[in-house]
Amino acid sequence: MTGGDALMRSARRVWLPTWPLWTLLIFGSLAVLRLAPADYRAAAAAPILFMAPGSLTVGAAFGARHGPKGAVFVCLAALLGAAWAVFASLALYALNIRITPDSTFRCLLIVSAALAIVAQARLLFERPARGRRAVRRHETVDTDLSDTEIRAVGVPVAANRTPFYSLAAVAAGIGLLAGGVFAYDHLSHPAPVGYTWMAWTGKPIKGTMSVSGGTELHFEIVHHQSGSTTFHLAAEWFGKATQPLAKPLTFSMGQNQTFQGTLYVPALPTGCIHRIYRIVMTLTASHQTDPLTKKPQTWSIDADVQDQKTMACPPSRPGHHGRHKVHTT
């Protein structure tokens, strides 16, 4: 017997009679695993999270008797583990406890401990008799069994090479998946389609802004296009006949450049008459056509302004001037 074989045999001797307790201990190690680096933590924690409560459930259900084996056992245990994660969340919700990493772990630990106790107890009290003195129970073959099942009765499951083939298949499958994704990731991909945007910045504009002796409106232009583009920026008073509000600007923007801008709005001339005016800022790209409209590509943003009511102003008549209080938030 080699040293490796001896070690395996001793490990089996320690593991088999008390596996539920060992499994519980492994599940408990999730608390320690949280301190591990993220990459290692995921690789160790994911199988523990699903396999430990699930295999304990199978153990608690079947005891020392023949339960599912091999791939069926692994799949069943993993799915039961996922089911326990669902039940734990539902239990926490029902108990009005916030679902957090800690609360979920504690809840699953309690469940696993209960299952481990049942599984261990069944293992202790239902252990089949061994040795020459053990009386072999007479087993009748159920007439409902198929030919295959009748042939399988009494065939030791461990006498095959299932674990080797299955482990090799899982390793190969994971390798192919990882290799496929790696290869795809390292192939050339088309560059993302670029775009440009313009928006107000600062406090969000809500409703009409009051203008008392003028105001400043801040905006941002972001250019996520390849290459440099020349833009023309204009601010206008919008109405039946639009009027320029400020002297237009022409400037160039390179790839992934961001420009901050400020529009200084002058004091409105009308004093106590609460008129609302719309300001429209328009950005136009030179030599760039909108593929849908076939017109020059433009971007625009609007703001409504009105003069602020002062103490000296007479109260406005209801229905005449509409909204009185101007809000800028």
Added chain:
Amino acid sequence: LTASASQPRLDSAAPRQPLVTQHRSWQIYLLTAAFAGSQLAGVAAVVQAYHVAQTTLSNESEFAWFWAGMLLIELPIAGLIVRRATPRPMRPALLLLLGLVTYLPKLLRSPAGPVYHDEFAHWRATYEILSTGRLFEPNPIIPIISRYPGLHAATAALVNATGLTIWQAATLLLILFHVAMVIGIAALAQSLGLDNRTAALAAVFYGLNSSFLYFDTEFAYESMAITLLVWVLVGFVRAIRAQSGREKAAWGVLAVALSAATVATHHLSAITLVLIMVLVSVAVSVPQLARGEGWVKGVITAWSLTLVTTAMAGAWFYFVAPGTLSYLSPYPAQSLQELTQAIRGSGSVRQLFGTSLSPWWEDKSAYLVPVFAVGLAIVGLLVLRAWIKSGRLTRGRRRALMFAFALVGLAYFPSTIFILAPSGAEGARRSWAFLWIGLCMLFGPAAVWLVDWTARQTSLRARASLRLGLFAALAIALIGGVAAGVDASYRFPGPFLYGSDSRSVTPELLGTSEWFSAHLGTGNNVVTDRNTGLIFGSFGLQNLAVPSAGFPAYNLYLVRQGAQLYPPYLQFELSGSGYHYLIVDGRMAYEVPESGVYFERNEPSFMVGSGGRVFRVPLAEFTMVPWMLRAFQSDNYSIYRLELPIQNSKVGYQPKVPKERGRLVITR
């Protein structure tokens, strides 16, 4: 084995292996190398398919690469499984490999984040659990999913335990469910008494159903629930057939635990599970079918488990998810009505593959799938009949169970008619993933009989050509099954496709949503179209309006300068519910969405009918609408602040504008 026996013989006097054994071992090495080579080449071809799809304009080469790859992957696995000489323990291993490798197409489709419509909704639901620590938080994209938190809770638990991102955890879980599904079908077939070879082949045939490669691998509740359902059936069947009371109890407990998880995960799976369990229980209760040793105990077990599952599902629908019935009920009635109208000549049926981007041979293969299924099902039924006659399927629980699962499978054929009804097509397609569970229990025995029959042919040529024919049929069924499922835009990456659920997310849309969240905060109530809403409702963490005939929020897109918002109550509903933002994708005025829907399925037909022209003038006039303020504009997206209800003072602007001048300053 003694210690000496286990030692390898190193002495040179060891007897040489006979020539036949040596030849056989060389054969095995060659077979292994060829198999490994086919798997590697298959994966490489699938990767190439996705690369071609992403980098070139739509043509058929991505489909050719894809199928070359998938056939190189799947046919050798099927061939090894059906091979008589393959060792028994190798078949579960081959199924594990099949389960893992068939996840590759979906993994390449969305390696880094959600892509499909429903995935965004489930991503948001999981995010809500992680951020609020509570279940059942409202979902803005698909409201009903908030009442079925199974998948989200499991994903959140994995995120909490591992520190992975939501998408990484979801992918890990989905791979697990996909592999467990394949093993589950084989386990179910074995629990029905089928041998290892037939059971493994049944699992391969299950992989031909239209949902297997894409729909049931997406991050959505059905992907988890259908796997749970299969394993509930494994436990259910094993409990019914178990000889001892303890074994019955053990399998029964596992079945109940898994069915509880199914109920908490997906409505349709829960309903289907109850229906299958009822059918199985009825079949087991029929004395002419099932009476035999342990029959009464089997009947009691079947009905007990069915009643427990039904009670759990009923309680969930009544107390937790009362909206489920109203969510699901319109479809069957509507589709029946549509079919009746079509038969009477007063209505028209749905045009199959009308807007398909797939090549003709994929579409034609899809029509052959029911033909293939009919053929195999008939052979399967004849095999069962032969088993009954020869005494291999005696009266008892096993016969009743086989009969029940065959009935489940045969329901596939009438369900295919519903694919012609516009309202029933989606339901019919989704039902196939469930119905094929029963169908492949007939396919397995049928395929094994056919393969063994070809082996009995004395002529080598006849044997080879018959086997080639069987593999060709399998390949066509595989191609057709996938083509009958999701659209090509779902399957492959590619250039932007307006209104496509899976190809309409662009860096521009993500950037717009990021700007919105950063400047206006999360949790705003917004009105937008279906595809823009996917990003705003998921990563953007905004709340979306759900337009309907009673709440026609889409009318905002039809507002003209000076005209009233119709119906008049809409402005009060919008302002009362706190809808302050409207997000517009300017392309809607020029293009028809690939999905055929701008906002929701029951939107006015003139929207799509006009080719989007109906929006063109209103969108151009939005700057003149006094109660709308544009705060953001990118190449295609605009964000408007809504000032509702409309104030009289704001209707129209001053005819004269000020002459005062300000100043414009730009800094880098």
